[in-house]
Amino acid sequence: MAGKVGAIFLDRDGVINQNRVDHVKNWDEFEFVPGALDSIRALTETGLPIFVVTNQAVVNRGQLSAAALEDIHSRMLAEIERAGGCVTKVYYCPHDNHEGCACRKPEPGMLLQAAREYNLDLRQSYIVGDAWTDVAAGVAVQTHGILVLSGRGRWNFVPSWNRFGLEFSAACDLEDAVLMIKESLRGNPMPSTARLRGAFHMALHPETSLVL
Numbered sequence: 001m002a003g004k005v006g007a008i009f010l011d012r013d014g015v016i017n018q019n020r021v022d023h024v025k026n027w028d029e030f031e032f033v034p035g036a037l038d039s040i041r042a043l044t045e046t047g048l049p050i051f052v053v054t055n056q057a058v059v060n061r062g063q064l065s066a067a068a069l070e071d072i073h074s075r076m077l078a079e080i081e082r083a084g085g086c087v088t089k090v091y092y093c094p095h096d097n098h099e100g101c102a103c104r105k106p107e108p109g110m111l112l113q114a115a116r117e118y119n120l121d122l123r124q125s126y127i128v129g130d131a132w133t134d135v136a137a138g139v140a141v142q143t144h145g146i147l148v149l150s151g152r153g154r155w156n157f158v159p160s161w162n163r164f165g166l167e168f169s170a171a172c173d174l175e176d177a178v179l180m181i182k183e184s185l186r187g188n189p190m191p192s193t194a195r196l197r198g199a200f201h202m203a204l205h206p207e208t209s210l211v212l
């Protein structure tokens with residue numbers, strides 16, 4: 001384990017840029033989530049390498065060429081750099097569900113590939129995403145999952161809770177996730193979903209909720 005460092009994995013759609021029902025097919029359709037660039041700069045300041053891990057089945061469905069996708073990513077990285085942030089590498093899975101690959105999240109293949117290429121300790125790493133499949137990819141390799149409630153996150157909280165219970169954290173958005181990661185790097189425990197469960201309980205049963 002000596003010499004290995006942790007990393008921060010970021011899902012792309014719904015975390016860095018806004019989801020589109022018809023998918024982001026060119027740079028004109030790529031719209032940063034408010035605050036995402038500042039958040040990536042703040043994550044860069046932690047000194048941990050940052051990787052983007054994104055499912056892009058649009059490639060093998062023939063809606064977007066690999067070259068066009070890579071063009072979007074190089075422009076995205078340029079904007080991140082201009083804002084003072086640094087992403088070490090973007091990994092994408094081009095496969096569709098039925099192909100049964102090892103890289104499409106919820107599979108952890110992209111995390112494992114990054115760990116091999118950059119000598120990472122996945123157990124000291126974090127993955128931030130807006131889908132239960134992002135959390136699942138993390139849980140599979142003992143990387144701490146943080147579900148953001150931006151993007152599709154609000155519809156993914158219950159599926160994540162049903163699958164992973166207290167094994168993941170929930171954050172309002174990437175900015176909130178950054179605060180959690182910084183606290184964790186200071187040696188404080190990651191806030192578990194118990195915090196949100198308590199809030200839900202209070203909303204549903206105010207008469208039995210005491211101090212949260």
Ligand SMILES: [Mg+2]
Binds near residue numbers: 014129
């Ligand atoms: Mg997403």
Ligand SMILES: [Zn+2]
Binds near residue numbers: 095101
């Ligand atoms: Zn794949």
